Amino acid sequence: MNRRALMFSLCALMTACGGTEGSLEGSMEEASKIETVEQQLAQFDFEVTENTDSATNPNTSANFEMTFVAGRTYMIGTCGINESAHTGDTFLRLFDPNGLEVAENDDNCGDLGSRLSYTAAVTGTYTLRAGCYANTLCSGTVALSERRGNPLAFNVRNTNNASINTFNKQFFFNAGDVLRASTCDVNATGASATGDTYLRVYQNTGASFALVATNDNAPDCGSAAEILYEVPVAGYYQVRVGCAANTACSGDLVVYSE
Structure with missing residues (x-):
């Protein structure tokens, strides 16, 4: 499995566990200031061979440190995130810099995988603990995803499948990043x-949009839309939100780096 370095800081502790509505171009200067990701995300594997008691035992669970930035929202999981995976019933717990548990999840994604979401209250080193439900055994790949800013409210109509009258927002991505644009909660x-x-995603080539x-x-999202796109070339990518045919729709667009 490919292990990309997306901008996030991570350290394994357990060695035994292995826009603007209607604008087509947007502002490159604004995107550079607001949307730049400053840390590296990564995927990491773990395998549990002893009872973790639902990831409450730090000695038998896999523990990983990561730096979060205050105000930013992160998704962490063995399911539902690009390159995540699991075998068995995983359990995840997240602890803040003071050692207090701030988030946990057992079953998500419609199966026995785990995924949690957390908006960092303070900047600092957080610890993710990966274990298994009760006294079962499990293994997996934990993947991380960082949201690019706050949810973006939109309210549009008569967009002809997001080809006109759309809500647009532009972001910078590095080559190898996975862009997740979604209206699916x-x-x-x-x-x-x-x-x-x-949804439509366009590459800004400078002279045009592709x-x-x-x-x-x-x-599994009903009439909501979502795109996962692996970025081949670093640059600006524009997400356009519209509605199917010439209907009306509204909601909140989010964009993540994975």
């Missing part, structure tokens, strides 16, 4: 949709 914290949303991905109804 099942898959992305902060997303929402009322009506039948439609369409690289589209989605109408994402799996």
Whole structure:
């Protein structure tokens, strides 16, 4: 499995565990100031061979340190995030810099995988503890995702499948990043949709915009839309939100780096 370095800081402690509505271009200067990711995200594997008691035992669980920035929202999971995986019933717990538990999850994504979401209250070193439910055994790959800013409210109509009259927002991504643009609250914290949303992602080439991905109804999301796109070339990418056909829709767009 490929291990990309997306901008986030991570250290394994247990060695035994292995825009602007209607604007087509947006502001590059604004995107550079607001949307730049400053840390590296990564994926890491773990395997549990002893009872973790639902990840309450730090000695038998896999423990990882990571730096979070105050105000930023993160998703962490063995399911539902690009390159995440699990075998068995995983359990995740997140502890703040003072050692207090701030988030936990057992079952998510419709199965025995785990995924939690957390908005950092303070900047500092957090500890993720990965274990298994009760006294079972499990293994997996924990993946991390960082939201690019706050959810973006939109309210549009007559967009002809997001080809006109759209809400647009531009972001900078590095080559190898996975861009997740979503109006689906099942898959992305902060997303929402009322009506039948439609998404398009364009690469800003400087001279023009090239369409690289589209989605109408994402799996398990009803009439909400979601795009996962692996960025081949560093640069600015614009997300456009509209509605299916010429209907009306509204909601909150979120964009994550994975």
